[in-house]
Amino acid sequence: MNPYLQLSGVNKTFGDFTALDRIDLDIEQGEFVTFLGPSGSGKTTTLMIIAGFEDATRGAITIGGHSLAGLAPQERNIGIVFQNYALFPHKTAAENVYFPLQMRGVKKAAGLAKAEEMLDLVGLKGFAHRYPKELSGGQQQRVALARALVFEPDLLLLDEPLGALDKNLREQMQIEIKRIQKRLGVTTIFVTHDQTEAMSMSDRIVVFSDGNIEQAGAPLDIYHRPSTRFVADFIGESNLLDAVVTDAEARVAECPALGSVVFGAEGQPPVVDGQEVALLIRPEHLKLSRDPKEGRMNAKMVIDTIVNYGDNALVIGHRGDTQIRVRVPGADVVILKEGEECHFSWTEDAAFVLDR
Amino acid sequence: MAVTLSTLTERRNLWPWLLLAPLAVYLALFFLVPLAEVAIMSVTEPRPGLANYEKVLTGSLYRKVFLNTFATAALVTVCCLLVGYPLAYLMNATTQRRAMMILLLITMSFWTSFLVRTYAWMVLLGNNGPVIWLLETIGFEDPPGILFTRFSSTLAMVHILAPYMIMNIYSVMQKIDRSLIRSAESMGAYGLSLFRHVYLPLTAPGIANGSVLVFVICLGFYVTPVLLGSPREQMAAGLIGHQIEEFLAFGLGSAMAIVLLVVTLIVLAIYSRRFGLDKLYG
Ligand SMILES: Nc1ncnc2c1ncn2[C@@H]1O[C@H](COP(=O)(O)OP(=O)(O)OP(=O)(O)O)[C@@H](O)[C@H]1O
Ligand SMILES: [Mg+2]
Numbered sequence: 007m008n009p010y011l012q013l014s015g016v017n018k019t020f021g022d023f024t025a026l027d028r029i030d031l032d033i034e035q036g037e038f039v040t041f042l043g044p045s046g047s048g049k050t051t052t053l054m055i056i057a058g059f060e061d062a063t064r065g066a067i068t069i070g071g072h073s074l075a076g077l078a079p080q081e082r083n084i085g086i087v088f089q090n091y092a093l094f095p096h097k098t099a100a101e102n103v104y105f106p107l108q109m110r111g112v113k114k115a116a117g118l119a120k121a122e123e124m125l126d127l128v129g130l131k132g133f134a135h136r137y138p139k140e141l142s143g144g145q146q147q148r149v150a151l152a153r154a155l156v157f158e159p160d161l162l163l164l165d166e167p168l169g170a171l172d173k174n175l176r177e178q179m180q181i182e183i184k185r186i187q188k189r190l191g192v193t194t195i196f197v198t199h200d201q202t203e204a205m206s207m208s209d210r211i212v213v214f215s216d217g218n219i220e221q222a223g224a225p226l227d228i229y230h231r232p233s234t235r236f237v238a239d240f241i242g243e244s245n246l247l248d249a250v251v252t253d254a255e256a257r258v259a260e261c262p263a264l265g266s267v268v269f270g271a272e273g274q275p276p277v278v279d280g281q282e283v284a285l286l287i288r289p290e291h292l293k294l295s296r297d298p299k300e301g302r303m304n305a306k307m308v309i310d311t312i313v314n315y316g317d318n319a320l321v322i323g324h325r326g327d328t329q330i331r332v333r334v335p336g337a338d339v340v341i342l343k344e345g346e347e348c349h350f351s352w353t354e355d356a357a358f359v360l361d362r
Numbered sequence: 363m364a365v366t367l368s369t370l371t372e373r374r375n376l377w378p379w380l381l382l383a384p385l386a387v388y389l390a391l392f393f394l395v396p397l398a399e400v401a402i403m404s405v406t407e408p409r410p411g412l413a414n415y416e417k418v419l420t421g422s423l424y425r426k427v428f429l430n431t432f433a434t435a436a437l438v439t440v441c442c443l444l445v446g447y448p449l450a451y452l453m454n455a456t457t458q459r460r461a462m463m464i465l466l467l468i469t470m471s472f473w474t475s476f477l478v479r480t481y482a483w484m485v486l487l488g489n490n491g492p493v494i495w496l497l498e499t500i501g502f503e504d505p506p507g508i509l510f511t512r513f514s515s516t517l518a519m520v521h522i523l524a525p526y527m528i529m530n531i532y533s534v535m536q537k538i539d540r541s542l543i544r545s546a547e548s549m550g551a552y553g554l555s556l557f558r559h560v561y562l563p564l565t566a567p568g569i570a571n572g573s574v575l576v577f578v579i580c581l582g583f584y585v586t587p588v589l590l591g592s593p594r595e596q597m598a599a600g601l602i603g604h605q606i607e608e609f610l611a612f613g614l615g616s617a618m619a620i621v622l623l624v625v626t627l628i629v630l631a632i633y634s635r636r637f638g639l640d641k642l643y644g
Pocket of ligand 2: 049050051165
């Protein structure tokens with residue numbers, strides 16, 4: 007079966023600046039896909055091309071097998087939530103939500119009824135007659151979401167919709183958006199540069215870097231099996247150590263910082279003897295102890311800094327010139343002291359190699 | 363400590379007033395005092411009493427002039443809007459460079475003196491001027507005189523006042539968030555409905571501000587209607603001047619001036635009460 011939304015070879019240049027190099031991406035119907043990447047990596051540009059506000063310099067986009075080429079934004083039936091919500095200040099919440107229906111020729115009485123229904127769904131019962139400036143940021147966000155969904159769009163695009171909200175509200179809206187998206191089954195692209203947001207919400211994460219897709223995959227796939235150093239670094243905390251493969255068969259690499267290391271994680275890329283690789287061990291896969299642990303690989307380090315988060319802590323230490331990051335449960339922190347030497351240990355399946 | 367802090371804040375609060383003082387003194391001496399004199403004159407000249415006001419408010423000539431003043435101001439406002447809105451839109455839509463060029467052309471008329479501009483219109487529209495010549499050339503036999511009509515004075519006033527309208531609307535258009543327009547488009551709004559439902563309401567504050575400004579300035583216009591307009595369709599300011607210069611009727615002229623002032627203030631009050639659009643858009 008063909009994918010629902012397909013971007014093939016999409017390229018975009020502004021003058022002689024390449025904003026999008028080559029974007030190939032398939033999205034299934036009903037999928038919740040997150041675009042994640044640093045500032046300026048081309049997430050918004052991709053969204054604007056899909057929405058029809060920018061023309062791709064090269065490449066093609068299809069929805070449900072139909073090309074979007076030559077279709078104006080008005081003809082694409084795509085719902086968009088902008089970062090600043092873009093609510094019409096002269097219209098009430100209900101009138102805002104009614105607007106796309108009005109443009110489709112729905113009569114006022116029926117349209118406003120539908121709008122209020124939609125406002126109910128996003129948890130804004132009783133706010134229909136408020137003007138945007140009479141609503142809080144989170145409430146405006148909900149109105150914008152209702153407005154983008156009320157006309158049953160083929161696709162929902164959200165460009166950093168939660169960027170302006172405080173942490174609590176953010177988390178609440180993440181759950182809310184996910185709930186509504188599931189319930190309506192609308193295919194959704196969500197842009198963020200917050201990796202935890204991407205992790206918690208997405209069916210699939212697409213990591214952007216410099217106008218290219220660095221990797222696309224399920225959140226845990228990307229977390230545990232990053233395909234490039236950039237992804238490993240960008241998503242989650244990581245220990246990335248240079249190493250050279252000494253025995254590809256037995257999956258052993260020689261690492262200046264740790265010595266001989268077996269990389270036994272699942273789904274690693276094929277390697278050959280003598281290949282220069284980067285060894286990835288996530289901080290939460292390391293354990294700290296006074297003495298070496300039986301049945302695990304062990305090494306020593308000196309603790310430099312302890313960053314306490316309450317339920318857990320990040321311990322940053324060094325071994326020789328190499329920085330080591332270890333995540334420990336909050337309760338274990340009390341016995342650790344900065345400046346002390348201790349052992350850290352890991353299991354073979356925690357070590358993952360990727361191309362350097 | 364508490365004392366120094368509070369004196370500090372007090373001093374800081376005093377600063378703006380100190381800076382305003384020269385202007386306040388100037389206004390008091392050269393505006394409020396003469397205005398008070400005018401008000402006093404209106405009830406004392408030629409003899410004490412409200413006779414002047416009675417005359418102004420009941421005399422048919424005066425009523426006609428006031429109505430004409432309002433009609434003209436309204437007409438000029440509408441014309442400024444019709445000319446100014448598309449121009450402001452063009453300025454907003456085009457490149458920054460072109461917008462500056464247009465702005466330069468529009469404000470060019472501000473650099474020439476008021477009288478020179480008015481006389482320029484007299485030359486242009488006069489019986490030996492290029493406009494009449496053009497009309498004759500394209501086949502009008504014996505074209506009607508344009509100068510000294512409502513047309514000529516309205517044209518000149520629109521020319522003078524349009525920049526106020528344009529600047530007000532342009533500044534509002536510039537501040538409209540592009541994502542508002544884009545989101546309207548993504549929801550299916552095309553050209554005319556996009557304009558009617560989104561763009562026009564968003565620019566309404568500029569229209570309201572510009573219109574009130576033009577209308578109020580126009581109510582008090584003197585030189586242009588006197589020099590270019592029809593003598594049979596005088597405006598209030600012209601008539602006031604006439605009363606004082608020709609008939610030395612200081613009291614009557616003053617009473618008319620006060621009535622005009624009060625009417626203008628009423629317009630402004632209604633505007634800020636009813637159309638405080640800035641409030642709505644926050
Ligand atoms: N109209 C434009 N003209 C020139 N360059 C542009 C234009 N729009 C975007 N760019 C450039 O294209 C690159 C990608 O921009 P884009 O807005 O897609 O980034 P982004 O991934 O959305 O970043 P952010 O997380 O900061 O929103 C940036 O370097 C930007 O400067
Ligand atoms: Mg962006």
